[in-house]
Amino acid sequence: MHDQAEALRLKMLMNLEKTARSAAIISGKGGVGKSNFTANFSYSLLAKGKKVLIVDMDIGMGNIHILFGATPTYSLNDYLSGSQTLHEVVTPVEEGLAFIAGGSGLDTVLEWSKPMFDRLIDGFTMLQTEYDVILFDMGAGANKSSIDLILAVDEIILISTPEPTSITDAYSMMKYICMQDADKAFHIVSNRVIKEEEGRDSVARLQLAMRKFLSAETTILGFLPDDVNVRNAVIAQTPFVKLYPNAQISKRMKEITETYLLGEQPGTSIETSGFLNKIKSIFQKGRG
Ligand SMILES: Nc1ncnc2c1ncn2[C@@H]1O[C@H](COP(=O)(O)OP(=O)(O)OP(=O)(O)O)[C@@H](O)[C@H]1O
Ligand SMILES: [Mg+2]
Numbered sequence: 001m002h003d004q005a006e007a008l009r010l011k012m013l014m015n016l017e018k019t020a021r022s023a024a025i026i027s028g029k030g031g032v033g034k035s036n037f038t039a040n041f042s043y044s045l046l047a048k049g050k051k052v053l054i055v056d057m058d059i060g061m062g063n064i065h066i067l068f069g070a071t072p073t074y075s076l077n078d079y080l081s082g083s084q085t086l087h088e089v090v091t092p093v094e095e096g097l098a099f100i101a102g103g104s105g106l107d108t109v110l111e112w113s114k115p116m117f118d119r120l121i122d123g124f125t126m127l128q129t130e131y132d133v134i135l136f137d138m139g140a141g142a143n144k145s146s147i148d149l150i151l152a153v154d155e156i157i158l159i160s161t162p163e164p165t166s167i168t169d170a171y172s173m174m175k176y177i178c179m180q181d182a183d184k185a186f187h188i189v190s191n192r193v194i195k196e197e198e199g200r201d202s203v204a205r206l207q208l209a210m211r212k213f214l215s216a217e218t219t220i221l222g223f224l225p226d227d228v229n230v231r232n233a234v235i236a237q238t239p240f241v242k243l244y245p246n247a248q249i250s251k252r253m254k255e256i257t258e259t260y261l262l263g264e265q266p267g268t269s270i271e272t273s274g275f276l277n278k279i280k281s282i283f284q285k286g287r288g
Contacts, residue, residue: 020053020128021264022275023155023187024136028169033191034159036230036240038137039067040250041157043239044257046097050132053090054099057149058139062102068093069237072101079123080116086123121276128276150177152278155185157221157260161192162202171209178214185263186210186218189256192226199223219263222256225249 025034025041035058042052055076056062065072072091078084092098127134136153150156156177160170170188177184188206193199203220210216227249233240241250 020131020134021155022128022134022136022153023157024057024138024150024153025157025159026138026150026173027159027166028171028173029166030139032159032161032166033224033230035063035067035137036234037157037159037189037191037224038135039064040239040241040253041257041260042097042133042135043241044253045133045261046094047241047254048257048261050261051096051130052098053127053131053134055134055136056099056102057136058102062137064099064137065091065101066237067234067239068099070099072099075101080119082115082119086126090127124276134275147176147180151181151184152275154275155187157187157189158218159189159191160203160206162190162194162198164202167202167206171206174206174210174216174218175214178210178216182216184216186216187221187260187263188218189221190223193223194226196223219259221259222252224252224256 025038027034038054042054045052054064056064058064062075070091070093072089074084074089076089079086079089089100090098091101124134136149138150156174158170158174160166174186188203190199190203200223203223207218207220210218225248227240227247229240229244229247229249233243236243240247241253244250
């Protein structure tokens with residue numbers, strides 16, 4: 001235990017200049033394509049030379065592992081409870097890409113014990129030096145249990161479909177987050193777009209509403225078409241960007257990835273890493 005902590009600190013010292021970008025993938029209503037986006041986006045980032053870790057936050061019904069055709073032995077909870085090492089709960093997909101499976105118990109930070117919390121900080125301190133991007137695939141909707149984590153990450157990637165109900169739900173979710181953290185970086189992806197203008201219009205309206213009523217700036221990462229290849233890729237348990245690299249949807253994902261990487265801020269150090277500092281302050285505030 002002690003040796004492991006020492007090794008972590010050593011590793012940290014060696015990598016002080018490097019820390020991952022962290023993003024939560026969220027939506028207003030469920031089933032709009034967050035998990036499929038996360039799996040394919042991670043793969044697309046990998047193709048751009050980034051090391052990517054996915055944390056499946058969909059407690060109980062997590063399905064990132066299914067999309068990769070991988071069978072995890074342990075979940076994050078096994079690490080937090082102290083029964084497994086960090087290395088043990090990270091399931092590799094391929095060189096430079098891995099995920100941590102969801103498990104019960106990681107939903108509310110405030111209910112965690114201090115040792116669990118310390119393990120989380122130690123664990124993510126190490127993971128932030130090992131990966132370039134950490135993606136949290138969240139469950140549906142704004143609930144109190146997932147908000148702590150959403151508030152802690154650097155960026156939000158909101159997935160919405162052009163349907164009016166998806167847009168209004170997305171807006172209320174963003175409003176909820178904005179009320180707690182006015183400076184959050186928001187990115188929008190419109191998924192299952194059938195008509196290009198429809199996708200463009202709906203997202204532009206959402207962006208305008210965010211600006212006008214919440215004074216929040218958002219970037220539009222792009223649009224993904226409604227495509228039967230998504231379903232085929234799910235059945236094949238392989239990301240569509242890998243299975244169908246020349247499909248329109250894969251090209252769009254590549255553009256989204258390039259737009260996302262344009263917003264990269266180089267040179268943030270562990271000390272200034274937003275994610276860990278924020279999660280620490282949320283934890284401390286909650287404990288009074
Ligand atoms: N661009 C697309 N074209 C066609 N089908 C899609 C597309 N994106 C997602 N789907 C389909 O929508 C369904 C839901 O996708 P997914 O599981 O990724 O959503 P989710 O937002 O993660 O859901 P949940 O809120 O339950 O976690 C899946 O059956 C998937 O195949
Ligand atoms: Mg999902």
